[in-house]
Amino acid sequence: MKMELHDLPEGVTRITLAGDLDARGAGEIDLQFQAVAASRHKVVVDMSQVGFLASIGIRTLIQAVKANNGKGGKLVLLDPVEAVWKVITTCGADAVLPVAHGLDAAVAGVS
């Protein structure tokens, strides 16, 4: 699993995840992902290149939201693919994972 950071205008951090957010993938990025989510105020997590999501990945995302929100920040998931979104909604995790479609909407969501 790959993870890249990009600084956008207005202090927004875009975290791009690419690969599979399963047990193996979550283990590869979890420490760095949680650290960034907790240390940046406005975070957009680009999910458009994540092709697979398992419950351990949902846990990773929820923990990141909680860590971010706990420090007064905002974190939004950007453009999850349909199959990944179906996993999120099947678990009811859409209630705690903010999602935006399109970068403009995502940036507005954390601003």
Place this chain on the structure above:
Amino acid sequence: MVSTPLLPASAEAAPIPTSEIALTGHMAAVGDAGDWLATWLEPREASAELVFAMRLCLEEALANIVMHGGLEPEGAIVASLAEEAGGVILRISDEGRPFDPVTAELPHDQEIGGNGLILIRRYASVMSYRREGGRNHLTLSFSRLAETPAPGR
């Protein structure tokens, strides 16, 4: 590449390909099992939905066993794949404490395993469980078209 039909035209026309893997009780085994499944499915004409559903259920079932089954680290988990009439069968057995994922109540705290059960129940077409010989035996069936999540489940 020659692709193998997921189902033979006639159940009597071809032997039923199966594959089996022995896994340890470490989380790394979950990833190894995913590789094994991908290798088995790769030459078959499986839909993206079927591949996704099988991979998800395999990962969730194994993660539950490894994290909550009380296995010794080297405790034996055995998984097998087979083509059978109407679809694909994934069987998983383990030496962990008795646990029936078919009837188990979902934990109140969704972060300790509840989501895995929800996903298995939703993405497998049919699931069954039995405790036999001191082992849990979970059987998950997937229809060829992988019409999952099944409506109303």
